[in-house]
Amino acid sequence: MPTIAWELKGVEFANCNCSYGCPCQFNALPTHGFCAAAAGFQIDTGYFADVKLDDLRAAGVYKWPGAVHQGNGTMQLIVEKRADARQRDALLKIMSGQETEEMATMWWVFSAMCPNKLEPLFETIDLTIDIDARRAKFAVPGVIESVGEPIRNPVTGKEHRVRIDLPHGFEYRLAEIGSGRTRTRGKIELELTDTYGQFARIHLSNRGIVDESGDDARAAAV
Numbered sequence: 001m002p003t004i005a006w007e008l009k010g011v012e013f014a015n016c017n018c019s020y021g022c023p024c025q026f027n028a029l030p031t032h033g034f035c036a037a038a039a040g041f042q043i044d045t046g047y048f049a050d051v052k053l054d055d056l057r058a059a060g061v062y063k064w065p066g067a068v069h070q071g072n073g074t075m076q077l078i079v080e081k082r083a084d085a086r087q088r089d090a091l092l093k094i095m096s097g098q099e100t101e102e103m104a105t106m107w108w109v110f111s112a113m114c115p116n117k118l119e120p121l122f123e124t125i126d127l128t129i130d131i132d133a134r135r136a137k138f139a140v141p142g143v144i145e146s147v148g149e150p151i152r153n154p155v156t157g158k159e160h161r162v163r164i165d166l167p168h169g170f171e172y173r174l175a176e177i178g179s180g181r182t183r184t185r186g187k188i189e190l191e192l193t194d195t196y197g198q199f200a201r202i203h204l205s206n207r208g209i210v211d212e213s214g215d216d217a218r219a220a221a222v
Contacts, residue, residue: 008046013136014039015180048090172200
């Protein structure tokens with residue numbers, strides 16, 4: 001059980017190797033039989049006990065040989081280098097599932113399914129996310145280059161809007177879906193082109209998703 005209370009509110013952009021209708025969001029196996037992804041997080045407000053986490057950025061690169069729930073994955077966390085020592089420690093604990101109730105957040109799940117944890121990086125993170133426009137730019141120099149944009153109708157070329165609503169998820173309630181391109185370098189190398197892009201507002205705590213009412217998802221479900 002967690003002994004430290006924490007909460008984060010912000011936005012995320014994630015790009016994985018699945019098709020636009022990522023089967024993982026529907027409890028099905030990944031499009032190509034394995035999962036690989038990069039994600040960037042802009043924290044607008046947040047805290048970990050008495051450590052303020054406002055206006056910080058973090059990221060993760062992940063790869064599993066099969067579906068996420070089948071485990072044996074590899075992950076590398078990145079925290080922007082302007083975070084001080086206590087902020088770095090707090091974000092790494094949150095994103096590695098520590099001080100979090102079991103299955104409460106995607107970070108808990110990813111960490112539990114990644115026994116292979118690479119040393120974290122502390123680098124500059126350039127990240128801009130416009131959820132409603134379904135556009136994002138995400139870069140960690142020498143490590144990640146990622147772009148998100150709307151899905152285009154193959155006949156007309158017009159933007160195609162799709163959303164995923166997960167009332168009982170552990171990451172978001174509602175996500176805009178787009179198209180992503182990502183290249184990563186280092187110990188986890190990804191080359192993703194025109195694959196699942198996820199744009200979402202996140203509000204998470206050590207107990208899971210925090211609803212607009214202020215009550216966390218688990219408490220609201222009781």
